[in-house]
Amino acid sequence: xxxxxxxxxxxxxxxxxxxxxxxxxxxxxxxxxxxxxxxxxxxxxxxxxxxxxxxxxxxxxxxxxxxxxxxxxxxxxxxxxxxxxxxxxxxxxxxxxxxxxxxxxxxxxxxxxxxxxxxxxxxxxxxxxxxxxxxxxxxxxxxxxxxxxxxxxxxxxxxxxxxxxxxxxxxxxxxxxxxxxxxxxxxxxxxxxxxxxxxxxxxxxxxxxxxxxxxxxxxxxxxxxxxxxxx
Amino acid sequence: xxxxxxxxxxxxxxxxxxxxxxxxxxxxxxxxxxxxxxxxxxxxxxxxxxxxxxxxxxxxxxxxxxxxxxxxxxxxxxxxxxxxxxxxxxxxxxxxxxxxxxxxxxxxxxxxxxxxxxxxxxxxxxxxxxxxxxxxxxxxxxxxxxxxxxxxxxxxxxxxxxxxxxxxxxxxxxxxxxxxxxxxxxxxxxxxxxxxxxxxxxxxxxxxxxxxxxxxxxxxxxxxxxxxxxxxxxxxxxxxxxxxxxxxxxxxxxxxxxxxxxxxxxxxxxxxxxxxxx
Numbered sequence: 001x002x003x004x005x006x007x008x009x010x011x012x013x014x015x016x017x018x019x020x021x022x023x024x025x026x027x028x029x030x031x032x033x034x035x036x037x038x039x040x041x042x043x044x045x046x047x048x049x050x051x052x053x054x055x056x057x058x059x060x061x062x063x064x065x066x067x068x069x070x071x072x073x074x075x076x077x078x079x080x081x082x083x084x085x086x087x088x089x090x091x092x093x094x095x096x097x098x099x100x101x102x103x104x105x106x107x108x109x110x111x112x113x114x115x116x117x118x119x120x121x122x123x124x125x126x127x128x129x130x131x132x133x134x135x136x137x138x139x140x141x142x143x144x145x146x147x148x149x150x151x152x153x154x155x156x157x158x159x160x161x162x163x164x165x166x167x168x169x170x171x172x173x174x175x176x177x178x179x180x181x182x183x184x185x186x187x188x189x190x191x192x193x194x195x196x197x198x199x200x201x202x203x204x205x206x207x208x209x210x211x212x213x214x215x216x217x218x219x220x221x222x223x224x225x226x227x228x229x230x231x
Numbered sequence: 232x233x234x235x236x237x238x239x240x241x242x243x244x245x246x247x248x249x250x251x252x253x254x255x256x257x258x259x260x261x262x263x264x265x266x267x268x269x270x271x272x273x274x275x276x277x278x279x280x281x282x283x284x285x286x287x288x289x290x291x292x293x294x295x296x297x298x299x300x301x302x303x304x305x306x307x308x309x310x311x312x313x314x315x316x317x318x319x320x321x322x323x324x325x326x327x328x329x330x331x332x333x334x335x336x337x338x339x340x341x342x343x344x345x346x347x348x349x350x351x352x353x354x355x356x357x358x359x360x361x362x363x364x365x366x367x368x369x370x371x372x373x374x375x376x377x378x379x380x381x382x383x384x385x386x387x388x389x390x391x392x393x394x395x396x397x398x399x400x401x402x403x404x405x406x407x408x409x410x411x412x413x414x415x416x417x418x419x420x421x422x423x424x425x426x427x428x429x430x431x432x433x434x435x436x437x438x439x440x441x442x443x444x445x446x447x448x449x450x451x452x453x454x455x456x457x458x459x460x461x462x463x464x465x466x467x468x469x470x471x472x473x474x475x476x477x478x479x480x481x482x483x484x485x486x487x488x489x490x491x492x493x494x495x496x497x498x499x500x501x502x503x504x505x506x507x508x509x
Contacts, residue, residue: 067414071414074415075419099409174412176410176411176412177411177412177414177415178411178415179383179409179410179411181410185410185412188318188386188387188412189386189410191318191386192318192386192387192391193386194341195321195339195341195342195345196325197318197321197322197325198322198325198326201322
């Protein structure tokens with residue numbers, strides 16, 4: 001019944017979509033990090049109404065499953081875009097929206113909330129004295145950001161961000177709903193062609209695991225390098 | 232007073248409990264004392280009218296009702312139906328978690344090799360193309376789908392195999408199509424075809440599209456069947472299941488003979504699909 005050779009063949013087939021999946025996950029990670037940082041910054045300004053609105057949005061995004069958001073975006077994004085561009089008299093055909101764009105938008109929004117929490121936590125870990133020390137040495141705001149805040153916050157946020165990266169890679173298996181083929185979707189396609197789903201899914205699990213092991217290794221190395229001079 | 236009330240209600244509860252227990256006992260006594268094997272059957276739970284969960288929360292539809300009719304005919308077997316998604320059903324059948332799979336399945340050489348298949352089909356499935364209204368005359372068969380925007384296809388199922396098979400046979404007239412998970416409901420897919428997001432949906436026609444088209448007042452051109460395939464129940468390949476397969480085949484043949492299949496078909500599809508059987 002269970003054929004190890006088929007597992008190997010499936011494994012090779014699945015590897016073909018790994019670069020694309022990783023790239024997609026990376027784009028989502030970068031976008032959600034940027035968006036998350038923006039959210040954190042806006043929240044730190046403590047603007048009365050804006051703060052509450054973002055707070056509600058955050059809890060909404062945190063509480064809804066990705067798949068629900070994906071449906072919502074799939075059905076509403078084309079319409080929203082068409083309406084928005086209509087304001088600037090740009091004609092937009094809602095049917096021309098690329099499915100990859102839908103996935104990127106959905107997941108970036110969804111994970112930005114988690115990223116903003118990660119960044120907030122990292123900022124909290126930063127000693128206020130350091131900023132004061134830098135300022136007293138005559139550093140400009142940009143210099144304080146570049147030389148003091150960002151390196152330390154990055155290092156603090158790195159493990160969690162990496163974790164988020166793995167979570168995004170795994171969550172992308174939902175993207176097949178809107179025709180984006182990731183690792184898991186490829187496994188299903190391979191399984192459908194050979195009618196050996198079990199073997200294909202075992203292969204997919206191995207691919208995921210391999211990615212996780214590799215990434216963990218790379219990040220550990222990176223973190224050790226970054227920690228030099230701070231420890 | 233309070234105490235009296237308490238004891239009365241307590242007695243009432245006891246009575247109710249006793250009544251329930253009595254009922255259960257009599258039900259158990261009524262069962263046959265023979266060996267009854269429970270057969271786990273995976274069915275679709277969201278493909279109306281082929282197989283779906285009714286208003287009362289029970290599985291119903293053409294296939295579940297047919298299975299119930301077969302169950303009645305088979306002595307020594309009891310079917311336990313469970314809703315499962317496409318690939319989950321097929322994996323469960325591979326591993327033996329399910330003994331039988333009913334999802335409007337069309338045979339393929341691989342399936343014949345991996346599973347036990349009854350000799351008797353459970354009715355044909357008609358593949359039709361549902362095209363945007365203005366494509367009438369433009370899209371009438373699979374040959375016309377080249378260069379058209381086809382609704383994404385799930386990688387488990389007859390449509391996927393049909394289109395792949397077509398592409399293998401017609402290397403110079405390739406149909407391009409994307410695959411996707413079967414998460415977007417057929418009704419929305421039809422709406423998208425209506426709106427021109429896609430030109431055409433290739434789909435088995437026994438899944439209630441006509442109802443959707445009429446109810447939503449969609450402008451959709453439905454072609455003649457582009458393919459007619461008998462669908463089968465698939466059974467997990469094991470020694471003890473060979474007898475089950477033979478019995479299911481027998482029961483299906485009898486049900487067709489008696490007109491039960493036609494009745495169910497009329498009830499759920501609004502036509503007798505047996506007329507298309509070759």
